[in-house]
Amino acid sequence: xxxxxxxxxxxxxxxxxxxxxxxxxxxxxxxxxxxxxxxxxxxxxxxxxxxxxxxxxxxxxxxxxxxxxxxxxxxxxxxxxxxxxxxxxxxxxxxxxxxxxxxxxxxxxxxxxxxxxxxxxxxxxxxxxxxxxxxxxxxxxxxxxxxxxxxxxxxxxxxxxxxxxxxxxxxxxxxxxxxxxxxxxxxxxxxxxxxxxxxxxxxxxxxxxxxxxxxxxxxxxxxxxxxxxxxxxxxxxxxxxxxxxxxxxxxxxxxxxxxxxxxxxxxxxxxxxxxxxxxxxxxxxxxxxxxxxxxxxxxxxxxxxxxx
Amino acid sequence: xxxxxxxxxxxxxxxxxxxxxxxxxxxxxxxxxxxxxxxxxxxxxxxxxxxxxxxxxxxxxxxxxxxxxxxxxxxxxxxxxxxxxxxxxxxxxxxxxxxxxxxxxxxxxxxxxxxxxxxxxxxxxxxxxxxxxxxxxxxxxxxxxxxxxxxxxxxxxxxxxxxxxxxxxxxxxxxxxxxxxxxxxxxxxxxxxxxxxxxxxxxxxxxxxxxxxxxxxxxxxxxxxxxxxxxxxxxxxxxxxxxxxxxxxxxxxxxxxxxxxxxxxxxxxxxxxxxxxxxxxxxxxxxxxxxxxxx
Numbered sequence: 001x002x003x004x005x006x007x008x009x010x011x012x013x014x015x016x017x018x019x020x021x022x023x024x025x026x027x028x029x030x031x032x033x034x035x036x037x038x039x040x041x042x043x044x045x046x047x048x049x050x051x052x053x054x055x056x057x058x059x060x061x062x063x064x065x066x067x068x069x070x071x072x073x074x075x076x077x078x079x080x081x082x083x084x085x086x087x088x089x090x091x092x093x094x095x096x097x098x099x100x101x102x103x104x105x106x107x108x109x110x111x112x113x114x115x116x117x118x119x120x121x122x123x124x125x126x127x128x129x130x131x132x133x134x135x136x137x138x139x140x141x142x143x144x145x146x147x148x149x150x151x152x153x154x155x156x157x158x159x160x161x162x163x164x165x166x167x168x169x170x171x172x173x174x175x176x177x178x179x180x181x182x183x184x185x186x187x188x189x190x191x192x193x194x195x196x197x198x199x200x201x202x203x204x205x206x207x208x209x210x211x212x213x214x215x216x217x218x219x220x221x222x223x224x225x226x227x228x229x230x231x232x233x234x235x236x237x238x239x240x241x242x243x244x245x246x247x248x249x250x251x252x253x254x255x256x257x258x259x260x261x262x263x264x265x266x267x268x269x270x271x272x273x274x275x276x277x278x279x280x281x282x283x284x285x286x287x288x289x290x291x292x293x294x295x296x297x298x299x300x301x302x303x304x305x306x307x308x
Numbered sequence: 309x310x311x312x313x314x315x316x317x318x319x320x321x322x323x324x325x326x327x328x329x330x331x332x333x334x335x336x337x338x339x340x341x342x343x344x345x346x347x348x349x350x351x352x353x354x355x356x357x358x359x360x361x362x363x364x365x366x367x368x369x370x371x372x373x374x375x376x377x378x379x380x381x382x383x384x385x386x387x388x389x390x391x392x393x394x395x396x397x398x399x400x401x402x403x404x405x406x407x408x409x410x411x412x413x414x415x416x417x418x419x420x421x422x423x424x425x426x427x428x429x430x431x432x433x434x435x436x437x438x439x440x441x442x443x444x445x446x447x448x449x450x451x452x453x454x455x456x457x458x459x460x461x462x463x464x465x466x467x468x469x470x471x472x473x474x475x476x477x478x479x480x481x482x483x484x485x486x487x488x489x490x491x492x493x494x495x496x497x498x499x500x501x502x503x504x505x506x507x508x509x510x511x512x513x514x515x516x517x518x519x520x521x522x523x524x525x526x527x528x529x530x531x532x533x534x535x536x537x538x539x540x541x542x543x544x545x546x547x548x549x550x551x552x553x554x555x556x557x558x559x560x561x562x563x564x565x566x567x568x569x570x571x572x573x574x575x576x577x578x579x580x581x582x583x584x585x586x587x588x589x590x591x592x593x594x595x596x597x598x599x600x601x602x603x
Contacts, residue, residue, distance in 0.1 A: 132575075
């Protein structure tokens with residue numbers, strides 16, 4: 001009879017118990033998420049899908065109407081308007097945000113003195129948000145007494161009517177959103193500081209100019225940060241609501257009627273719960289497609305340092 | 309020796325290069341200071357307007373610095389509407405959400421970061437997928453649900469969901485927990501520690517910065533949250549700050565002609581956010597940066 005070394009079996013048995021215990025505990029511990037997911041996400045999504053196939057004003061019983069909410073939508077000019085406004089808002093605000101954030105992060109990354117001071121200053125607008133900020137900008141945008149047209153008058157420009165003009169209201173909101181670029185900037189700065197120095201040293205040995213270093217070292221190494229900021233930024237911008245609600249209520253003449261606000265109005269102003277739910281599902285599908293396309297396209301341009 | 313040559317190469321070699329660099333730095337600083345001014349201008353304009361007299365607000369050309377500081381604008385905020393009550397309501401809602409988020413998200417994040425289990429990846433994709441879901445999809449059914457529960461015009465719809473872990477903060481905490489050396493868990497397990505013991509005695513004590521960051525996120529989000537209070541709260545005495553601010557124009561003394569009062573109210577509402585940010589900014593900025601790194 002062979003004598004087995006006594007140690008391994010004991011620890012092995014212990015480990016097996018430990019692993020089973022881990023697995024059990026894992027599901028116990030994530031239960032707050034799972035329960036919340038069922039109550040606040042899965043349940044509502046099923047309910048929302050059902051409501052989208054009905055006509056319902058919350059007071060009288062819901063009436064089954066099949067897909068007519070969706071066919072109504074196709075014929076609703078305000079729906080197409082909301083899609084168009086939201087697309088313009090999302091694309092321009094995300095693009096401007098990323099561009100400014102990257103430029104400022106590159107500037108700050110030149111080991112400037114007072115880097116932390118500047119980083120804080122640029123970040124502050126990202127911290128404040130909501131109704132107070134919307135009021136603040138509304139006062140600044142005032143054509144007669146606001147600071148923006150005052151500043152423009154210093155350089156001899158007569159400023160537009162901003163929020164009161166249907167041509168300028170949407171650009172005003174986009175400009176205002178650019179003010180909050182600090183969130184993306186901090187992410188870019190962290191990304192820049194994570195690029196290994198030896199890559200630049202190698203590029204210098206090869207005689208690469210600063211511009212070429214930027215193009216061939218910095219930007220490729222930053223693609224994963226850019227991708228993150230872009231995807232989350234687009235998802236956020238597609239759902240814009242509070243600032244528009246406070247600043248323009250979608251006007252003048254629906255020129256700033258973003259999708260989120262149009263949906264809110266249908267649900268809680270006109271009590272068209274069925275139509276609003278249908279709108280919500282279309283938004284969901286749009287976000288899903290946009291995100292999937294971005295992930296697909298990201299294989300071509302996003303570089304991850306460790307592919308494993 | 310190789311390292312030595314490299315470090316020499318990476319430094320500017322000639323005087324002209326150094327002069328270029330100095331000029332470049334000057335431009336950099338000019339840009340940064342100009343940018344800072346632009347960033348701070350809105351806040352500065354809000355604060356100076358808050359201290360103006362009525363006629364100064366509607367002066368043309370506008371006046372940058374008020375003639376005298378009208379502190380009464382700030383007291384008027386509290387007399388024209390129950391602003392103190394709005395603040396108390398907001399503080400209560402924010403507090404409960406901070407507690408709920410910290411407890412639920414840290415437990416869930418711990419499980420994802422430190423425990424081995426079948427189906428863990430699938431579960432994590434589930435968490436991430438909720439980030440993509442627009443809130444509008446669940447908005448109406450949630451409203452219906454809370455209406456059935458008779459929770460409308462109470463704080464419950466604004467507080468209870470906070471106790472069921474949200475994706476963003478779970479992700480943030482998980483990123484941090486994963487960076488804590490795994491050996492610590494194993495050592496504790498060999499010493500007979502339970503799984504909850506590891507969470508409580510090893511992970512949490514090492515996670516101060518990220519817990520503060522999570523708390524700041526909860527604070528900022530719920531302090532400024534507008535849509536949920538707008539939908540769920542009706543009576544004036546239940547309003548939050550954001551809701552009260554949005555309804556300023558409906559108060560007789562807060563009409564269009566009272567911008568200075570409006571800006572005073574906005575200043576009061578934003579001040580706590582700025583204070584919290586400045587106190588916790590070291591942790592906070594690290595936390596934000598963490599979300600951008602791949603997990």
